[in-house]
Amino acid sequence: MIHAANTQSSLDLGLIGNGAIAALVDARGRIVWGCVPAFDGDPVFCALLSPRLHEGGDYAIELEDMVSSEQEYLPNTAVLRTVLRDGHGGVVEITDFAPRWHQHDRFYRPVMLLRRVRPIAGLPRIRVVLRPLSEYGASKPEITWGSNHVRYLVPGFILRLTSDVPVRMVREGLPFLLNRELHLVLGPDETLTQPVSSFVRQSEEKTIGYWRDWVRNLSIPLEWQDPVIRSAITLKLSQYDETGAIVAAITTSIPEAANTVRNWDYRFCWLRDSAFVVRALNRLGATRTMEEYLRYVANVASAEGVLQPLYGIGFEKELAEEEVSSLAGYRGMGPVRRGNLAWLQQQHDVYGSVVLAATQLFFDQRLLRGDAAIFSRVEPLGERAYALHDQPDAGLWEFRGRAEVHTYSSVMCWAACDRLARIAVHLKLPDRVKYWRNRADEMHARIIEHAYNEELGYFVEALDGNRLDASLLLLADLGFVKPDDPRFVRTVEAIGLGLKRGDALFRYVAPDDFGSPETSFTICTFWYIDALATIGRREEARSLFERILKRRNPLGLLSEDLEFGEGEGWGNFPQTYSHVGLINAAMRLSRPWQDAT
Structure with a gap:
């Protein structure tokens, strides 16, 4: 209590x-x-x-x-x-x-x-x-x-x-x-x-x-059961049952830091965030959430496989953004916004996000089984991913004034084609295996050539760029590189030096449309914890994870951002991304259940 x-x-x-x-x-x-x-x-x-x-x-x-x-x-x-x-x-x-x-x-x-x-x-x-x-x-x-x-x-x-x-x-x-x-x-x-x-x-x-x-039907880890259960319930509460949509957060316009205009409306369904949510809950055994979300995706995806980054919970496509003058804002820190202009952006990683979520239909026997008919409906997403993997976009951080060929977006496009090849193997469709494997291999080679900076010795935020970005911590988890690949290990080390402040991480440190970031982005800290464990620094990861758990609010909930000093929560609340990170890190780091007997 x-x-x-x-x-x-x-x-x-x-x-x-x-x-x-x-x-x-x-x-x-x-x-x-x-x-x-x-x-x-x-x-x-x-x-x-x-x-x-x-x-x-x-x-x-x-x-x-x-x-x-x-x-x-x-x-x-x-x-x-x-x-x-x-x-x-x-x-x-x-x-x-x-x-x-x-x-x-x-x-x-x-x-x-x-x-x-x-x-x-x-x-x-x-x-x-x-x-x-x-x-x-x-x-x-x-x-x-x-x-x-x-x-x-x-x-x-x-x-x-x-x-x-x-x-x-x-x-x-x-x-x-x-x-x-x-x-x-x-x-x-x-x-x-x-x-x-x-x-x-x-x-x-x-x-x-x-x-x-x-909760009784969840497959939880041996350690950190209370935080995992609270996070799982929080994620479930963020799904709108009528349609299967999962909102990024319950609130709008809680700023990312004090006295900043980084105030956004998060009461919509970002396909990227939602895919992270359903994959985390599926690992815990909450399979119905996955099925309901994929039903939602089927309703918003066009026949040509074109996807927006986000939609309304009732499948709305247009989410016009406006400032609301009748509300002064969180602690009086306006503006308050209704709607979100990100629906107009190009964010190419969304194709990989949806394909990765759909892939579980074909391999997880607890779910409604994927078949050749469903595969044919998913393939247009791969075609879009291939066409866009080397094209500039706003990236997963939704830059409003900067478009580049972001490494994370490119890798997620590769992941879409890679998973389609794996599904084709599973379905015994040799022609489609060859088709998608050739595309994935071509994309992989191109991304490696331009995303790895030989001079700096690590992967970078954008193709042929030189900046660090926390999303690069996901390259091994996505299967793009092996965990022991020296290039990935050096990238994790560089991110620890360049983006970590105390116990938490920035998404990036370069100024964006609204100036320089001031607070840590909670999911990025969990990605870093995962990456540390992946490259063999498990005890360091466990220690950091324990310290971050203490930054939750008194009821065990997390917002989007944390101050570096006192660890005060900022950003929309509770943030599904943050609780996904907690669940994934706990599942990776926990001792096995055999240790309890």
């Missing part, structure tokens, strides 16, 4: 959700971020991004004279427990979750947040403060009420709070003595068909059961 005083780092947040909705809860039990009716919707809870025009954008259970709080997830679940203490011996427990369980051969996962509040000790006085805003904090919704509910008329979606708290106490935020357990259901404008108390309690029991069953 973690403890918090009256002040805390702003990203000391917990994530709750169910595949339809997600929300962030601070250390006082206040919901400060949540969109309806889905991850990319209107943030009715937007206090995290400082509304300018109205107070609110939050949902709190406020304890009078609160002096401290404690917070934890119930083990192996996405159910969050917060304990608030006042200065007079009063103690209140808040249980937060979004309902999810199997029902009628499908998942029950409504757009709904449930809270259970109970007194633990003393005579606590509380207020229920529910202040949703609409249109990105620009408006206050109209409120109506009945005998046991309050309705908030958000444009396009009506929120109804059904509760055994007296309606006037909620409407006016009046304080009252908490002398019994209370239950609050916030969701669609639908009438509950059973008492609210029994609905919340039964939902809590079923939701706990769902998550514990899900």
Whole structure:
């Protein structure tokens, strides 16, 4: 259990959700971020991004004279427990979750947040403060009420709070003595068909059961089980069940560093990030996520194999970017953005990302098996990869003002053709084996010639370039070079010298469109840990991994970036990339299960 005083780092947040909705809860039990009716919707809870025009954008259970709080997830679940203490011996427990369980051969996962509040000790006085805003904090919704509910008329979606708290106490935020357990259901404008108390309690029991069953089926490593389980649950909460899309993060516009304009909207599905997620979860045995994601890809890929870097969670292609003036930003650090212009970019690595994810269909017997028909649908992605492997793009870091032939993009294009050759072998298609192997070999030779800088003695960021980039740490993992290739070993060593500061890594250090980077990129640190283990520096990798685990927030979650000094989290939160890195590093570094017996 973690403890918090009256002040805390702003990203000391917990994530709750169910595949339809997600929300962030601070250390006082206040919901400060949540969109309806889905991850990319209107943030009715937007206090995290400082509304300018109205107070609110939050949902709190406020304890009078609160002096401290404690917070934890119930083990192996996405159910969050917060304990608030006042200065007079009063103690209140808040249980937060979004309902999810199997029902009628499908998942029950409504757009709904449930809270259970109970007194633990003393005579606590509380207020229920529910202040949703609409249109990105620009408006206050109209409120109506009945005998046991309050309705908030958000444009396009009506929120109804059904509760055994007296309606006037909620409407006016009046304080009252908490002398019994209370239950609050916030969701669609639908009438509950059973008492609210029994609905919340039964939902809590079923939701706990769902998550514990899900975790029970994971193939986790011997060591670092708690961090891996928390990361796996976090990744699962980032998948939108309706379509299979996986968002890069739940938030928008949390800057990569203090007082920087590097603020982006991450509530969309980057095919690259998502492919990393499903490969990590597949290694843990969560195969359904892979199948749902590949269903999503099948819906966005064109017949010609043309892919954008990202799409909306509902398959949207156009994600126009605009600044939102009604929100001042995280800690007042704007701008706040809605949409992301990266959808217009050329990022050629996406073809390799999708093919690598699809490859598992053909070799993993737990999945729906790939066959010649599916292979023929994947092949156009290889054709695009071959055509683009030596062409400039924005790269995986999405440079807005610089296009080069990035080594990582080229290698991922090679990986697409290489895996197609392997799949053709598996399917016993000799003509296609020869076709794709010839293409992959041709690409490999060209990339080696131009990506390895003989004078510097290591691989470089762009073909015929001279800069370092953390993505080069993945060359061995992708199979492009062998782990003991001296060129790769020297590249890892050069990255350690050139990009590492203390215990963390920059993505790159050269100035980009927005100046010089200031914080570490968390996934890059995990890539470095993996690479150290790959080249034989295993104990050094384990030690660094242990230190990075201590940089997670008190509930075990990671954002996109970490400060080099104090290790404070920055960037959108929680970041799927970061949790993928944690899982992969733990799986690589853990002692085998035989050591436990």
